[in-house]
Structures are given as structure tokens and as C-alpha cells.
Amino acid sequence: MKRKFLEAALRYYELSQLEKREFEGRQVDEEELQQALTAAVTCTILAAAGPQRSRVLATLYKDERCSKLNIYPILQKVYLERILRKPEVDAFAEELKPHQKALLPDNSTVLDRAMIEHNLLSASKLYTNISFEELGALLGIGSQKAEKIAARMISEDRMKGSIDQVEGIIHFGTDIEELQQWDQQIMNICQALNDVLDSMAKKGLPVAV
Numbered sequence: 001m002k003r004k005f006l007e008a009a010l011r012y013y014e015l016s017q018l019e020k021r022e023f024e025g026r027q028v029d030e031e032e033l034q035q036a037l038t039a040a041v042t043c044t045i046l047a048a049a050g051p052q053r054s055r056v057l058a059t060l061y062k063d064e065r066c067s068k069l070n071i072y073p074i075l076q077k078v079y080l081e082r083i084l085r086k087p088e089v090d091a092f093a094e095e096l097k098p099h100q101k102a103l104l105p106d107n108s109t110v111l112d113r114a115m116i117e118h119n120l121l122s123a124s125k126l127y128t129n130i131s132f133e134e135l136g137a138l139l140g141i142g143s144q145k146a147e148k149i150a151a152r153m154i155s156e157d158r159m160k161g162s163i164d165q166v167e168g169i170i171h172f173g174t175d176i177e178e179l180q181q182w183d184q185q186i187m188n189i190c191q192a193l194n195d196v197l198d199s200m201a202k203k204g205l206p207v208a209v
Contacts, residue, residue, distance in 0.1 A: 005043040005046045006047045009040045010056065012043060013037070016036035037063075040060060041060055041069060041071055041075050044060060045118075046110055046111065049118050049121045049153070050153070050159070051158070061079040081122045083123065083126075084122075117158075121159055124160070124172040127172055130170060132150075132168050135147075147163065161173065
């Protein structure tokens with residue numbers, strides 16, 4: 001079952017902004033509003049990494065109320081696309097509810113998946129390219145799993161990049177087709193320049209070298 005963490009995050013965030021302090025016929029106190037805001041942050045961090053999650057993160061990070069939350073430090077690092085280390089992830093895990101620690105079909109948890117995807121996206125901002133051996137070491141997983149996750153994120157348009165399976169390298173921020181087009185443009189310019197120089201030489205015109 002696909003977990004719709006972003007939808008839940010937006011719902012919790014909406015609840016945290018209640019002005020009349022009343023919901024479903026009862027009064028809502030300040031502590032409950034803060035709990036709703038914390039839940040919004042938690043669900044956003046657990047959501048699949050990508051542009052939609054980034055937009056919600058920006059909204060939460062800019063909300064001054066979030067700076068008072070216990071989980072603000074991890075919200076800040078996630079928003080700033082910093083790589084999260086194991087102690088930080090473990091501390092965040094202690095704040096999660098049992099259902100948020102549920103196992104996925106591959107025996108990893110929702111948190112494992114979210115943190116690997118986040119760190120992969122963060123790595124894409126730091127590196128132009130990286131081998132899957134190095135990427136796996138950075139993410140704390142095997143190289144094949146790193147390649148599989150990266151390929152899925154690229155195919156779902158959640159991360160820009162391309163994979164060179166022959167070399168075992170991922171290129172971030174662009175794709176092979178764009179690089180090939182750029183190379184072709186350079187070759188065309190060089191060929192055009194050579195044609196001009198050849199034409200000048202045939203006409204006996206001086207050619208600067």
C-alpha cells in the first residue's frame with residue numbers, strides 16, 4: 001500500500017493553523033496544535049524525496065512555529081539538503097509512532113527508505129558524478145541497491161541524472177542525451193571552422209595559426 005505521507009502532512013499542517021481553536025465541535029488547545037505541526041513535519045520527512053516534498057519542506061521551514069519544535073534540527077538539515085548521519089536518524093526514529101516504523105516489502109522501514117532517498121538527493125547536489133560503489137558506501141547500502149533506488153528516482157522525475165551501467169557511474173544534474181547534443185554542437189562548430197580555414201587557404205588568403 002502506497003503511504004501518502006505528503007497528503008497527511010498537509011492535513012496536519014492545516015489543523016495546526018486553526019484560528020478558531022475548534023475542530024469537530026470541540027475546543028483545541030495550544031499543545032494539540034503543536035502536536036499537529038510536529039506530525040506535519042514528521043510526515044513530510046518520511047515522504048518520498050522529490051520536488052513535491054521539497055515544496056512542503058520549504059513551507060514548514062519558513063513557519064516560525066517550527067523553530068520551537070524538538071524535531072526542528074532534522075527539519076533544518078532535510079530542508080537544506082544536508083546528508084543525515086546515523087545518530088541523527090536514530091534520534092528522529094525515537095520520535096516515530098509504531099505504524100511509522102512499519103516494514104516495507106524489502107524488509108526496510110519507511111524511515112530507511114526516506115533517509116536513503118534524502119541522502120541520495122543530497123549527494124546529487126554535492127557530486128557531478130559518483131560510482132555506485134562510492135554511492136553505496138555513502139548511503140550505507142550495497143552498490144546494486146544504490147543503483148536501483150537511483151534509477152527509480154530518475155525514472156519518476158524525482159531526481160535529475162543518468163546512469164552509465166558500463167562504467168558503474170551515475171551522473172547528476174543532466175542526462176547522457178543532453179551531453180551528446182552538447183558534444184555534437186561542439187563538433188559542428190569545429191567542422192564549420194575547419195571548412196572556413198580550408199576555404200581561405202584555397203583562395204591564398206593568410207590563415208593565422
